[in-house]
Amino acid sequence: MKQKFMILNFKPESLDKIVLVNSILAEYEAMGYDLSLRQLYYQLVARDYIENSQRSYKRLGDLVNNGRLAGLIDWAMITDRGRSTVENSHWDSPAQIVNAAAKQFKIDKWEDQLNYIMVMVEKQALEGVLIPVCGDLDIAFTANKGYSSSSTMYAIGQELREQYYNNEKDLYVLYLGDHDPSGIDMTRDVKARLEMFSDAVVEVNRLALNWDQIEMWKPPENPAKETDSRYVAYVEQYGDSSWELDAIEPRALAALVTDAVFDLRDPDLWAEAVEREEKMRAELAAFVKNYKNGKE
Numbered sequence: 001m002k003q004k005f006m007i008l009n010f011k012p013e014s015l016d017k018i019v020l021v022n023s024i025l026a027e028y029e030a031m032g033y034d035l036s037l038r039q040l041y042y043q044l045v046a047r048d049y050i051e052n053s054q055r056s057y058k059r060l061g062d063l064v065n066n067g068r069l070a071g072l073i074d075w076a077m078i079t080d081r082g083r084s085t086v087e088n089s090h091w092d093s094p095a096q097i098v099n100a101a102a103k104q105f106k107i108d109k110w111e112d113q114l115n116y117i118m119v120m121v122e123k124q125a126l127e128g129v130l131i132p133v134c135g136d137l138d139i140a141f142t143a144n145k146g147y148s149s150s151s152t153m154y155a156i157g158q159e160l161r162e163q164y165y166n167n168e169k170d171l172y173v174l175y176l177g178d179h180d181p182s183g184i185d186m187t188r189d190v191k192a193r194l195e196m197f198s199d200a201v202v203e204v205n206r207l208a209l210n211w212d213q214i215e216m217w218k219p220p221e222n223p224a225k226e227t228d229s230r231y232v233a234y235v236e237q238y239g240d241s242s243w244e245l246d247a248i249e250p251r252a253l254a255a256l257v258t259d260a261v262f263d264l265r266d267p268d269l270w271a272e273a274v275e276r277e278e279k280m281r282a283e284l285a286a287f288v289k290n291y292k293n294g295k296e
Helices: 012-029 036-045 054-069 094-104 124-139 150-166 181-198 211-217 231-238 248-266 269-296
Strands: 115-121 140-142 172-176 202-208
Touching: 012 036, 012 054, 036 202, 054 094, 094 115, 094 269, 115 124, 124 140, 124 248, 140 150, 140 181, 140 269, 150 181, 150 248, 172 181, 172 248, 181 202, 202 269
Parallel strands: 115 140, 115 172, 172 202
Antiparallel strands: none
């Protein structure tokens, strides 16, 4: 929603850039995505509209902020995933919550599958891209926010232990992270700590960013951080440039996850589970209808 809070005067070139920003935001809105400011920035860089520099990123941030305040850019289309407000849900009637529950009803469609799969991503900013995908695939999602805390890794490890020993599942973690000194090392860290906390074999598949993808997609590069303790070893193998996961086209990231899950999923068992779920949801819908009729 566009809302105007201030009267601001823009140079013609700034207005042209706002039109461009809105076109990119509309493109991703049509696909069901919203973008962080960083993702929007990389889309503009990748399309050669702006340079890849900290100064350019700051200018874009200022322009987007002013464009929103002036009512020229939709407030809802750029999200800050690091900050959110939590509040209770409220309902107007018992029938309303029963109807909502019926629409949201899901069974564990992986119960009969041989594998247990979850997705982990280094950056919370990519939640808007990957949470909808994981929801459709009925798999767990975690944003690590860098090297994840021991509390988080312990909790995930205990869930994996349950799936491995009690449900006899093979365990797969699909991991996505930056291609930089720490981002590469995080894949090792995830596997080591999850196997320690679960006391099980955990297959960690690094879906992105990998060197072949950098060569294929050619995302904008940044200098690797010299202050990183892993810098020297990284430079010896990859050079002194690094690449952010945010720079990858959201549809490409969604496809990586979807394809990897399909490779690990039995399609016949999945179809049977979907059929059971739809049947149960229909039963709930009929109950809601009868409940409402009884109240009228």
